[in-house]
Amino acid sequence: MTLVQLRVFVAAARLGSFTAAATTLLMSQSSVSEFIRRLEGAYDTRLFVRGGRRLGLTDAGSVLLPIAERIIAEADAADRALRAVTSLVGGTASFGLLRNAKYYALDELLTRFHTAHPAVRLRVIGLNSVEVAHEVASGGLEAGLVVLPIDTDGLRVAPLRRDEVVFVSRDPSITDHPVTIEEMAARRLVLYDAHYGWRDPTRRQFAERARAAGVTLEPHVEVEQVETALALVASGLGDTFVARAVAEAAVARGLHWTSFADPVYDTVALVEREGEVLSAATAELARLARELLSG
Numbered sequence: 001m002t003l004v005q006l007r008v009f010v011a012a013a014r015l016g017s018f019t020a021a022a023t024t025l026l027m028s029q030s031s032v033s034e035f036i037r038r039l040e041g042a043y044d045t046r047l048f049v050r051g052g053r054r055l056g057l058t059d060a061g062s063v064l065l066p067i068a069e070r071i072i073a074e075a076d077a078a079d080r081a082l083r084a085v086t087s088l089v090g091g092t093a094s095f096g097l098l099r100n101a102k103y104y105a106l107d108e109l110l111t112r113f114h115t116a117h118p119a120v121r122l123r124v125i126g127l128n129s130v131e132v133a134h135e136v137a138s139g140g141l142e143a144g145l146v147v148l149p150i151d152t153d154g155l156r157v158a159p160l161r162r163d164e165v166v167f168v169s170r171d172p173s174i175t176d177h178p179v180t181i182e183e184m185a186a187r188r189l190v191l192y193d194a195h196y197g198w199r200d201p202t203r204r205q206f207a208e209r210a211r212a213a214g215v216t217l218e219p220h221v222e223v224e225q226v227e228t229a230l231a232l233v234a235s236g237l238g239d240t241f242v243a244r245a246v247a248e249a250a251v252a253r254g255l256h257w258t259s260f261a262d263p264v265y266d267t268v269a270l271v272e273r274e275g276e277v278l279s280a281a282t283a284e285l286a287r288l289a290r291e292l293l294s295g
Helices: 005-017 019-025 029-043 059-085 107-116 129-138 182-184 202-215 226-234 244-253 280-294
Strands: 094-099 121-127 143-148 155-169 187-193 219-222 240-243 256-258 264-273
Touching: 005 019, 005 029, 005 059, 019 029, 094 129, 094 280, 107 121, 107 280, 121 129, 129 143, 129 155, 129 264, 143 155, 143 202, 143 280, 155 226, 155 244, 155 280, 182 202, 187 226, 187 240, 202 240, 202 264, 226 240, 226 244, 240 244, 244 256, 264 280
Parallel strands: 094 121, 094 143, 187 219
Antiparallel strands: 143 264, 155 240, 155 256, 155 264
């Protein structure tokens, strides 16, 4: 029993004739008759009562019809689902964004994608880069944007852009020259991404530099959101470091920033699971991310 045979059988049963089924299925009447003959021959039973102006169903045909209709419906649903994930007329794009995505105008990424492909659902999760990398590697997300360095086991990593990390303070006298790691270690620090702490990619870079210089970086205050950290810095509670894209947005708060004496950079990268092929929707979202961040 084949799916084609079932489609022919259902069409003939619904329409009441082999001729009408042949027209609907774009087949010859002889082909329709042959499909039915082979199906009946495989089970040595009649499915139709021939004679009269309209085909009737035998007991065997009546039993088969609802089952055949269900099988065809499931097959059609499977076809639609697979076409959705291998095209851009449906399906879901699954993507992870770094926590500070808005400072890189990544809302434009989602707007452009949705405008071009309104039928595709978007599942976009904003997390610390540590978590984005873990979700992609474990299969929870298809792809995502992260800040390096991260643990790259099981991942394909494609660097897209660099953004300088700068020192931020309310006091302009602190930022009138490039800051050394030793100077930063002597300041009261207000740091964000408290949950991830020194696993955070930017913090990891500073921790390595501090160890090399023989100093220790100890946060005076730790919060989750970069906006909260900047608000506390604006109140005079301490100083912080952020990506330059974030610092430039914070100038309106009356804050000041400067480079580090030994420049530090965040590298934004696209990560995908090693050996996996992206769905068409997520692949297109990744392509737009490359275009936006590499331009």
